[in-house]
Amino acid sequence: MTPLFASAVAPVAGDDLVYRVHAAGDSDDAWSGVLTQIRERFRVRWAALARHSFATRQGFALYSAPRDPRLSAALSDYASRNPWFLSSDAYREGRVMAGDELLSNRELVKTDFYRGLMLPHGLYHRLCGVIARRNTLVYYLDLHRGPDEPRFGPRERNAFAALLPHLTLALDVRWRLRETDDMNRALRSIVSTHARAAMLVDADARMVFGDEAAREVCEAVAGLRIEDGRIVAAASADHRVLQEAIARATHASADVDERAAQVLSLSAPGRSQPSVISIRAAGAVFSAELGEMRRLAIVTALNVPSEDDHADCAFVRQFGLSPAQARMSSLIVTGHSIASAARELHVSENTARSHLKQIFQKTDTHSQMELVHLHGRICISL
Structure with missing residues (x-):
């Protein structure tokens, strides 16, 4: 039978906890599951992945196990009075430290933080690991036990220290996924609300990005149309010119100045004036569908019918x-x-x-x- 407070074992390759840490990605539920497993592994009353700002003296728990809204709210309320964050120098990325290394337990019990947060929730011993440090912002993992439970021993500290690099890498991946997703959403918003509607195409003129607004643009600019997912010229005589311009903008070996644009005038059947478009290089991106990099071009309609007379362009x-x-x-x-x-x-x-x-x-x-x-x-x- 396993003792109630058996020492935690350092994670190794194939460890289910390590796997779950790296598999968490950007899923909040998965990260909550990771915290639950950490709590079980280290036999603690409360485990929390939290952040604290030394600049604003504000902090809060991102995930915790068990989920206790009152305890999480108290952590935020007492962040400015948290005696463990009186000095930022101790919080170096990768460091593992016990609470009494920063403040003796004798001094801790005299604080409002202890009386208002820890004592009501039965918390006393603390083991902290610094997952990431960004200037005055620190992300850390706290493990807490009660006063009637054993302090964290050397073997548990070693196991905790071995887990930290995995958490650091997983959190960095999560941030990068979120940054990419947020940037993608922002760029799509820019393209969708572009003063002159733009579409991203690959070397074969396939539309990589173009929502309903892009289709409306092709209808408004009669010199272009979408055919089987590709941008084509409405007049067959202009098709080769359009394709050659896209090919030049997406040529992998060409020394293309991405700031320069090729400006084309295309025949516009049904309109009294030709269609004017620009094509320029948009760089290379990785294609999950192809499994390799592909170069893109941005096609912009310069004379979409509009009530704007360009008086302030x-x-x-x-x-x-x-x-x-x-x-x-x-x-x-x-x-x-x-x-x-x-x-x-x-x-x-x-x-x-x-x-x-x-x-x-x-x-x-x-x-x-x-x-x-x-x-x-x-x-x-x-």
Whole structure:
């Protein structure tokens, strides 16, 4: 029969606890299970994976076993008065220490922390392991026993120390998974609400990212359409040009300047003006489906029909265009000819040419296509 307080054994390869630590990932339930198993392994009353900020003097339990909302709330309430956190120097990543190494039990029982938190919950002996340290923020694992239970012995300390690196690695993986997930969600939000809708495609023009808004963009920009999950030109004559531009942006051996964009004008059946799009390299990402890296390109529609007259875009601000020049440049970069722009502005063609000449002078450009390319480089990131 196993004694009630048998010493814990250091984890080894194949240990179920180690496996569960690394398998926890970003699952809250799995981490709660890990804490339950740690509590059982070390025969303690309470085990808590917690964080404490030395800057704000705030702290709380991330996971604990058993789950005791009152005890967790008390830990947060007494964080600023926790005598074990009077000095930050002791909390070095990987260190294992008993509570009485930081404060003698004789002094501990005199504190409000002991009387308000530990005594009501039957806690006394403490063994702490520092899992991670980030500047003034520390993540640690606390094990607690009662006053009528034995102190933590050398073998238990060694077992605890052997477990800490696994917890550190698992917590780092969890953070990286969360960071990736949060960043992915933020980037998707940016793409979805892009002032000029953008789509990520691979070298074969397959859409890697594009929600319902992307499909709406393809419908609005008649020069593009989605066919079997690929971005294709609406006019067959433009298809090769589009594919070559995507291939250049995703060429693995090409020295591509990711800030530069290729600006294309595509025929737009059913619309009076051509479609204007930009294509630029978006870097390489690992594909779980392929099991290898693949390079991506971002395809951006520059002249999606909109009520916005671009009067306050970065291009207008950078070159100090007047309202009339701003409207003229907006029409030119979205595919209008001088005659068409004059009709839209309700001015003569000579007036439209005068506006365009002034725009050329302010932007140091010499042709409508050069103006379109310059506008695309400046405003593509909006």
